[in-house]
Amino acid sequence: MDILTLFVERTPTPVGDMLILTDAEDRLRAVDWDDYQPRMHQLLGLHYGKNGYVLRERGSASQARRRLDAYIGGELxxxxxxxxxxxGTPFQREVWAELRRIPLGRTLSYSELAxxxxxxxxxxxxxxxxxANPVSIVVPCHRVIGANASLTGYGGGLHRKVWLLEHEGVELAPRAAARQPALF
Known part of the structure; x- marks a missing residue:
């Protein structure tokens, strides 16, 4: 079995340092947050096997990093x-493909997604x-909310989900936003 080499980059955002993992073909393999590295490694282990991947620092900015930096900077x-x-499984990939079809500034409930x-x-x-989505933001799992419009869990923390949705122009219900923990 071949071991997958993933190149890691870090980039600052208003809600913490983001980790961006790409492969040798410059395809995006994972996006997570620096303070959620254990979760990222857990997902990578599930997808590629505990010893099926190795991380290396990337020497220059990947296309993925440049585009994510542009997104964070307002070029959504x-x-x-x-x-x-x-x-991932065929079912997971089907769900992730549908997540990419949720337009900017919109949300969808889990039941609507199903x-x-x-x-x-x-x-x-x-x-x-x-x-189990390893490519958050690009595969916008943050756009999925509860049936009652509540902000349900987000692997990078609810404060980041709130920031991402507001960054994309989603108007959150005052009580939903107020329930979220402070950014820092």
Missing amino acids: SAIDELEVATA GRIGRPKAVRAVGLANG
Whole structure:
């Protein structure tokens, strides 16, 4: 079995340092937050095997980093066509592909997402697939909310979900935003 080499970059954002992992073909493999590295390694282990990957520092900025920096800087469409490569089950990849179809500035409930993939009773499975997404932001799992418009979990912390949604122009209900923990 070949070991996958992933190149890691760090970039500052208003809500903490972001980790960007690309492969030798410059395809985006993972996006996570510096303070959530254990979660990132857990997901990578599930997707590629505990010893199936190795991380190396990247020497120069990848296309993924340049586009994510542009997105963070306000050019929201910069990540729309960014090439990603993920492992995962066929069901997970189906959910992740549908996540990329959620337009900027919009949200969707888990049940709506399940309906969009033709599996309206698979709401829990959709939630699990959403949580196993290794390419956050680009595969916008943050755009999925509860059926009652509540902000449900986000692997990078709810304060980041709030920031990302507001950054994309989503108007959050005052009580939903008020319930979220402070940024720092």
